Amino acid sequence: MTEQLPDVETVRQEVRAWLEENWNPAWKGEAQEGPNRVAWLTQVVDAGWAAPQWPKEWFGREFDDARNRVVREEFARVHAFGTGQDRTNLWINTLLAFATEDLKKQLIPGLMRGEVEMCLLYSEPGAGSDLAGVRTKAERDGDEWVVNGQKVWTSGATRADYGMLIARTNWDVPKHRGLSFFFLPMKQPGIEIRPLRQITNESHFNEVFITDARAPAANLLSNEGDGWKVLVTALAYERSYMGEAARGPRSGNRVKMAEGEDELIALAREAGKLSDTSIRQRIAQVIAWRKLNDLNTARAKADLEVGTSASIMSLGKLAMSRILHETARLRTDLLDAESLLEGSENPRAEDANFLALNAYFTSIGGGTDQVQRNIIGERVLGLPKEPEIDKAVPFRDVKGG
């Protein structure tokens, strides 16, 4: 199979020529939403660039990693989005690992083209860090499951066509064993969505109230009772993604930067503090953490290619938390009293303050830093788990709230 692959340079020329012919740089802000997004993604999918590493059945080219990387590089060079779905598309990766052939055929094409929107139905008011303690229940009714409960921290809920749902299907077994994982249709009467106002004064997250909502039996992933296994896989994808990238400042203010210069250096210069020894040490340190996180991620992926373990993949989110919090502290310290203010007339303070608050998106979301340290300690370093008093107890006897 490898013999038939075009050589790397040929691939580069082909992608480059294709992008020159089809890509419009004006679309680059539409990676999440926009009027041209679906049309562009459709073009990318049909051309075989969306996930070049996947088989032809899923619009791939069966590329190896070297060729795949070339495609990513060429897309990045012209700021085009839509490739790399084999790494970044959480929904499809979860389907590929656990869904029936029918469900894959039904959903994957639309997901790749951005026609099908998704959300996550994991956390509940009573089940945050202890996610296996969810109390939303799904009961079998003929060819369907009937779902009742309440979910929280759901972004994109109003637009979503499906939610990836973890729900309890068996209350007579210990908590991890009674869970099942579904693709729950969101556009139905039993779904009520209420936006949450976040500490950043934005509303990306929602509460979702589920009352007698229905999911076709075919939308169950893996088997009934295997939901925890599916969830752990899906969470690993989400966390590795959160370890690689995070949201930047929101004011749109741009500090004057020299070619290739780091923004923190430019901000310190603008604040007249680039000669402050303590500030200099902190800037160097936080840039170093960022570079090292990138290097660790690259090394983890290289390890994945040769088939060894990639335990350092799970370190990224924890490392990113520290980077984000320290960056925000540093930006605040550059401003002194100016950081008392906010809003569009005070863009520097707006950004520093926003980043200080939004850093918690990474250090709490997707599993708190403390949960993440447990996971690293137990799964990467092999340290023993803490005794869990509810581990062997039928879930209906577990105290919650």
Add this chain to the structure above:
Amino acid sequence: MARLSGEELSTLQDAFTRLLADKCTEEQVRSWMEDRKGYDPTLWKAMSEMGLTSLLVEERHGGAGAGIIAVERVMEQAGSALLGAPLLASAVMSVAALQASGDEDAQSRLLPQLASGSLVATLLITSPEGDWTGKTLGISAERRGDDWVLSGASGFVLHGRGADCWIAVANTDSGPALFEIEPSSHGATCLALPSFDHTLVLDKITLTDTPARQIGDVGSGWQSIQHALDLGLVALAGEQAGGAQRILDITVDYANIRHQFGRPIGSFQAVKHMAADLIVEVESAISAARQAAEKTDDGADDAPAWRYLAGFSCADAFVRSAADAVQMHGGIAFTWEHVAHLYLRRSRADQQLLGSSNYFREQYLCALGG
């Protein structure tokens, strides 16, 4: 330079691991701490036969020409085992200085012997105060007819007492130059420094009208030393990354077997979370050291920045891993008999050896244009 293939590197590393397991046990390391030489000549000979002393030497001078990438990997293992041999002083830094000197005569005379390990050399870089920036050299050179004599002192010399050849950088009227000194020469004395890390052999060397042979061009001596420091920093980063990884492994193993309150201490989040934070530091140190080696081998424009980053990241990771290891072990690690303090001492020494972390952080920011 011929980079080793991944397979060749693995073979070399496997062989070195076996050798260290046999001849560089904790018991042996402790015996060298009491020994003036500070290392085992039979281990050095075995390392030489394995080709470890020839890695950096060019092929035309009898070396492997394998470059700094292989050296960095080998140093990871050396750090892991707390090796106390003059690998850094002789096979890395002295070789690098000679190769940068462009002095064909000195190279063909010394490099084959350094490659085979039959000759051990070390560099006299800093004044007795300890300054690896070149701002203050402790030794001055004076011309006497066709010959040169050196006077002054150099501190923090690695393996000065065991070396067969000292290579000094000294001030001349036309700028710094390199000189080769025979340790038994007139006016040369070597004083053992009371090193906090007992596995590290540090000396102060004093010269009074000591005859020396000049190497390379007068005036460009510091460039040769800078090259040695560049490669030395990468090698040291490897040692630090390897040491950090090993002491974390030791600590995690202990946290799995030590029981208090009826369960392994590693099951307590207070301990587990320290370990999780440490593996972020350790993996980052490995990434940093290897990246610095790759970039240096490539001769990349941004290689200095990557070396500075490795300089402080690896040093700090090693110190933190060793320091937290003592805390996580508890009382047992407060004893001389426990191995943790050997790593803590080595890490604290390595953090200062070619420049401090604060210095490298400052240099890093400068290299980034800040």
